[in-house]
Amino acid sequence: MSTIAHERFEAVIGLEVHAQLLTKSKAFAPVAAIYGEAPNTQVTPLCLGHPGTLPVVNENLVRYIIKMGLATNCGIAPKSIFARKNYFYPDLPKGYQISQFDTPICHDGYVDIELEDYDKRIGVTRIHMEEDAGKSIHDQDPYNTLVDLNRAGTPLIEIVSEPDLRTPQEAYAYLTKIKQIVQYLEICDGNMEEGSLRCDANVSVRPRGREKFGTRTELKNMNSFRNVEKAIEYEIYRQIELIEGGGEVVQQTRLWDTSKMQSRPMRSKEEAHDYRYFPEPDLPPIIVTSEMLVEIKAELPELADVRQKRFVKEYGMSEVDAITITESRYLADYFESVAEYSGNAKAASNMVLSEVLRVLNEQSIDIGEFSITPQKISELIKLKEADKINSSAMQTIFNEMLNSEKTPEELAKEMNLIQVSDSGFLEELVDEIIAGNPDEVQRYKDGKKQLMGFFVGQAMKASKGKANPKMVTQMVSKKLEG
Amino acid sequence: MTIQTIAEAKKKVLAGDVTLRELVEGYKSQIEAENEEVNAYVYLNFDSAFEQADAIQKKVEKGEAGALVGAIMGIKDVICERGKPVTCASNILDGFESVYDATVIERLHAEDAILIGRLNMDEFAMGSTNEYSRYGAAKNPHDTTKVTGGSSGGSAAAVAAGMANATLGSDTGGSIRQPASYCGVVGLKPTYGRVSRYGLVAFASSFDSIGPFGHSVEDVATVLQTIAGFDERDNTCSSVEKDDYVVAAQSPKKNIKIGVPEALFGEGLDVEINTGIKEILNKLEADGAELVPIELPHSKYALATYYILATAEASSNLARFDGIRYGHRADKDQMLDELKAEEEALKQAVKSAEGDDLVSLQQELTKLDAPLTRLYKKSRTEGFGVEVKRRIMLGTYVLSAGYYDAYYGKAQRVRRLIKEDFTNAFKNVDVIVTPTAPTTAFGIGEKQNDPVQMYLNDIYTISANLAGICGISLPAGTHSNGLPYGIQFMADSFQESKLLNAARLVELLG
Numbered sequence: 001m002s003t004i005a006h007e008r009f010e011a012v013i014g015l016e017v018h019a020q021l022l023t024k025s026k027a028f029a030p031v032a033a034i035y036g037e038a039p040n041t042q043v044t045p046l047c048l049g050h051p052g053t054l055p056v057v058n059e060n061l062v063r064y065i066i067k068m069g070l071a072t073n074c075g076i077a078p079k080s081i082f083a084r085k086n087y088f089y090p091d092l093p094k095g096y097q098i099s100q101f102d103t104p105i106c107h108d109g110y111v112d113i114e115l116e117d118y119d120k121r122i123g124v125t126r127i128h129m130e131e132d133a134g135k136s137i138h139d140q141d142p143y144n145t146l147v148d149l150n151r152a153g154t155p156l157i158e159i160v161s162e163p164d165l166r167t168p169q170e171a172y173a174y175l176t177k178i179k180q181i182v183q184y185l186e187i188c189d190g191n192m193e194e195g196s197l198r199c200d201a202n203v204s205v206r207p208r209g210r211e212k213f214g215t216r217t218e219l220k221n222m223n224s225f226r227n228v229e230k231a232i233e234y235e236i237y238r239q240i241e242l243i244e245g246g247g248e249v250v251q252q253t254r255l256w257d258t259s260k261m262q263s264r265p266m267r268s269k270e271e272a273h274d275y276r277y278f279p280e281p282d283l284p285p286i287i288v289t290s291e292m293l294v295e296i297k298a299e300l301p302e303l304a305d306v307r308q309k310r311f312v313k314e315y316g317m318s319e320v321d322a323i324t325i326t327e328s329r330y331l332a333d334y335f336e337s338v339a340e341y342s343g344n345a346k347a348a349s350n351m352v353l354s355e356v357l358r359v360l361n362e363q364s365i366d367i368g369e370f371s372i373t374p375q376k377i378s379e380l381i382k383l384k385e386a387d388k389i390n391s392s393a394m395q396t397i398f399n400e401m402l403n404s405e406k407t408p409e410e411l412a413k414e415m416n417l418i419q420v421s422d423s424g425f426l427e428e429l430v431d432e433i434i435a436g437n438p439d440e441v442q443r444y445k446d447g448k449k450q451l452m453g454f455f456v457g458q459a460m461k462a463s464k465g466k467a468n469p470k471m472v473t474q475m476v477s478k479k480l481e482g
Numbered sequence: 483m484t485i486q487t488i489a490e491a492k493k494k495v496l497a498g499d500v501t502l503r504e505l506v507e508g509y510k511s512q513i514e515a516e517n518e519e520v521n522a523y524v525y526l527n528f529d530s531a532f533e534q535a536d537a538i539q540k541k542v543e544k545g546e547a548g549a550l551v552g553a554i555m556g557i558k559d560v561i562c563e564r565g566k567p568v569t570c571a572s573n574i575l576d577g578f579e580s581v582y583d584a585t586v587i588e589r590l591h592a593e594d595a596i597l598i599g600r601l602n603m604d605e606f607a608m609g610s611t612n613e614y615s616r617y618g619a620a621k622n623p624h625d626t627t628k629v630t631g632g633s634s635g636g637s638a639a640a641v642a643a644g645m646a647n648a649t650l651g652s653d654t655g656g657s658i659r660q661p662a663s664y665c666g667v668v669g670l671k672p673t674y675g676r677v678s679r680y681g682l683v684a685f686a687s688s689f690d691s692i693g694p695f696g697h698s699v700e701d702v703a704t705v706l707q708t709i710a711g712f713d714e715r716d717n718t719c720s721s722v723e724k725d726d727y728v729v730a731a732q733s734p735k736k737n738i739k740i741g742v743p744e745a746l747f748g749e750g751l752d753v754e755i756n757t758g759i760k761e762i763l764n765k766l767e768a769d770g771a772e773l774v775p776i777e778l779p780h781s782k783y784a785l786a787t788y789y790i791l792a793t794a795e796a797s798s799n800l801a802r803f804d805g806i807r808y809g810h811r812a813d814k815d816q817m818l819d820e821l822k823a824e825e826e827a828l829k830q831a832v833k834s835a836e837g838d839d840l841v842s843l844q845q846e847l848t849k850l851d852a853p854l855t856r857l858y859k860k861s862r863t864e865g866f867g868v869e870v871k872r873r874i875m876l877g878t879y880v881l882s883a884g885y886y887d888a889y890y891g892k893a894q895r896v897r898r899l900i901k902e903d904f905t906n907a908f909k910n911v912d913v914i915v916t917p918t919a920p921t922t923a924f925g926i927g928e929k930q931n932d933p934v935q936m937y938l939n940d941i942y943t944i945s946a947n948l949a950g951i952c953g954i955s956l957p958a959g960t961h962s963n964g965l966p967y968g969i970q971f972m973a974d975s976f977q978e979s980k981l982l983n984a985a986r987l988v989e990l991l992g
Contacts, residue, residue, distance in 0.1 A: 045582055051568065051578075051683040051803075052580070052681040054716050054718075056714065086798050088801065090804075090854070093802060095798070096801055276797075277881075278881055281718075281795055284717055
């Protein structure tokens with residue numbers, strides 16, 4: 001975005017995030033919805049829209065959304081109802097989607113987001129439940145559109161933000177926060193590429209200082225976190241250019257084209273559907289009792305914000321490190337397991353922040369897919385603590401552990417990395433090095449103390465990395481200074 | 483034709499006087515003699531009926547027969563039976579077979595009823611005469627130039643003509659009770675939520691109830707006993723315990739309180755029916771019943787309220803019949819050719835047009851249907867009949883943006899008032915009595931051109947659906963025109979026993 005434009009205009013952004021819930025069965029039918037199964041195998045007569053079938057509410061659907069509501073500081077409606085959203089499309093087998101309309105179960109909450117140099121509170125207008133549609137496949141048969149109804153009826157929640165976001169970066173941070181929360185709650189896997197997290201954005205711009213919102217457009221089809229940021233940026237720029245060129249923003253829905261990195265109009269306001277919402281007569285109101293709320297609150301895990309503060313306090317971690325480790329619940333869990341098994345939180349955080357995260361990044365995997373268990377990492381830490389290995393051996397063994405089932409100790413022995421702390425052997429070694437490097441010895445004695453590193457290095461080299469560097473240091477200084 | 487109740491048939495079967503196979507044979511001959519004229523059954527499967535009969539006969543011999551042994555039943559073509567055609571008397575479901583059994587069907591089988599066929603109805607249960615059927619009108623067995631009533635016309639006619647000793651129908655706005663009245667049989671609409679709707683093709687989900695037809699109050703009680711009760715597959719189905727309905731029908735109390743809404747016994751009601759029902763009430767009073775005048779101040783809004791709410795729900799419920807997954811689909815190639823021709827014609831017209839004409843033609847061209855939209859329109863236009871289309875349009879209209887509050891929202895509020903009327907009335911009375919319908923059955927074709935006249939036939943029955951309470955119609959007498967007419971009792975939610983009690987008292991008057 002050009003700086004000049006940015007100074008004159010500000011953007012107003014609201015996000016609608018859809019999260020596919022990890023319930024075992026669909027929202028209203030007792031059938032699983034496993035991603036990637038053969039088309040039209042994860043279905044019941046209800047999913048196919050057969051006559052006479054009735055939806056039955058999956059209780060976990062209600063529990064999951066209440067968790068999300070509590071985690072985003074929402075009010076939970078004691079009574080809310082489902083509504084039908086009516087429209088025709090071949091992948092919508094009933095001709096309507098069961099959703100919620102004017103009585104969402106969660107309302108008026110907020111989340112706090114952290115940006116590089118400031119924090120901000122973003123309002124959550126509402127969170128409601130709905131079922132997903134199936135999938136229309138247009139590119140596999142030249143003459144027909146194919147329909148796969150496996151996804152039809154899988155449970156979604158829609159999280160609608162207030163128009164509190166002002167920049168694409170804020171939108172990105174908000175979306176990341178939502179992903180973090182659903183993952184902490186274990187209600188959604190947060191995977192945007194597979195479509196289990198989806199995001200639409202409402203974007204408008206207005207001259208700075210003006211209160212009234214400009215005409216907004218709705219952006220769809222942004223299938224990654226980066227795309228959301230890029231698409232919003234593109235849209236802000238497009239709107240500002242339009243206005244500065246004397247034009248007007250038209251209210252419309254626009255599709256983001258990832259390959260072209262630009263958006264194109266999909267439908268105008270006039271073409272918008274009249275969904276004819278009305279109360280779903282097949283489902284009674286959802287009643288949330290205070291007992292139920294107490295029960296669900298008790299089930300809530302410690303969320304990232306709280307955990308981050310605890311890590312700083314309990315483990316003496318820096319705030320930056322705490323934010324990094326708690327970004328994913330599973331990484332934070334992993335760290336805490338290592339800290340517990342090893343009894344050394346400092347070493348645990350070092351291992352996780354440097355070695356584990358490096359591997360995760362290199363291999364583009366999640367901590368869930370990481371091959372080394374916290375127990376094994378802890379054993380490695382303990383080997384180092386007991387002075388059986390030194391730091392360089394530790395890194396070598398860690399790398400080996402990625403492809404091995406063996407214990408760190410077995411690997412250390414196999415690779416001949418067990419540190420030598422035998423003082424007789426080390427004395428001999430140190431003596432040899434002193435004898436073999438008279439120049440360096442003289443310079444050291446003359447006050448060039450930095451040469452200690454050279455002597456230790458020689459000892460490590462001569463011992464193939466096995467010498468205990470601490471003992472070598474002690475001996476060298478004793479022999480040359482004593 | 484010999485009429486035989488389930489109770490009588492059951493007695494004979496259990497005593498070994500008749501086998502179930504012989505019983506089915508009897509109904510088969512009756513159907514072969516009557517059905518062509520009456521047009522009650524639209525699908526029959528005697529092979530299956532004999533198989534069921536033989537299997538159940540073995541249970542009879544082992545002393546393991548269920549409560550409905552001896553019941554030879556037909557099912558309204560709106561309730562799903564696995565492997566059988568389910569068309570709701572509509573062309574749009576041409577060729578459709580259900581892949582599962584409705585809960586009521588499972589329960590009937592579990593108690594050893596024999597199901598022999600599927601019954602005519604108004605398309606998607608929309609109508610009061612059974613004339614709106616892809617199979618043609620069912621005809622009143624008492625006079626085949628007259629309608630059966632509807633929408634469960636086939637269900638009422640089959641019992642009246644001795645082609646079944648009980649049937650199932652559905653009642654959304656009187657569709658069991660009104661044809662029961664016209665055909666001179668007993669028909670019961672249970673409380674909303676008393677019987678699972680799982681497997682009932684939805685017309686108006688917050689009104690639809692499945693209920694039985696039979697020759698006697700006891701028979702409908704027996705069928706109700708079997709089909710009622712909680713079902714986890716229907717979230718609107720109640721877990722309220724069921725009473726012993728059969729006992730309620732067998733040994734009725736005489737000192738019941740009967741509410742009489744005087745305002746409903748006035749204008750528009752056939753004078754003979756009025757007199758006939760009043761005579762019955764006088765006899766009941768003489769036998770110990772107390773007649774209590776009551777008011778249902780909002781009942782005058784019932785019809786209007788119903789036709790807004792029920793059509794709204796219907797417009798959504800019938801959206802699934804789109805020709806995409808099952809049922810009738812318009813010929814695709816023909817549809818595409820037509821679309822292309824329309825486009826060509828418009829383009830030609832644009833070429834020679836100017837001024838305002840040109841603008842409007844160009845607009846028309848841009849608004850030409852996408853092929854998918856046209857496929858939906860054409861399939862549904864071909865598949866649905868006139869009354870169904872009327873109601874889909876009405877329902878779509880009342881839910882449209884800008885109209886919702888004025889129609890749907892207001893009607894919902896009136897529905898609550900109507901329910902309150904009944905709640906208040908039932909504080910003082912056990913049951914409320916009304917005629918079932920304002921007249922006896924009228925001539926086939928007579929009211930087809932005046933939908934509002936047709937809707938007025940449901941004026942007495944529709945309130946029970948709005949309030950969600952239960953109602954029953956049973957024969958009250960024969961009109962001087964030779965046709966039967968019914969008397970209706972209504973009772974509060976889940977008070978079917980009171981309903982059966984009152985009905986049995988009338989039956990006992992003879």
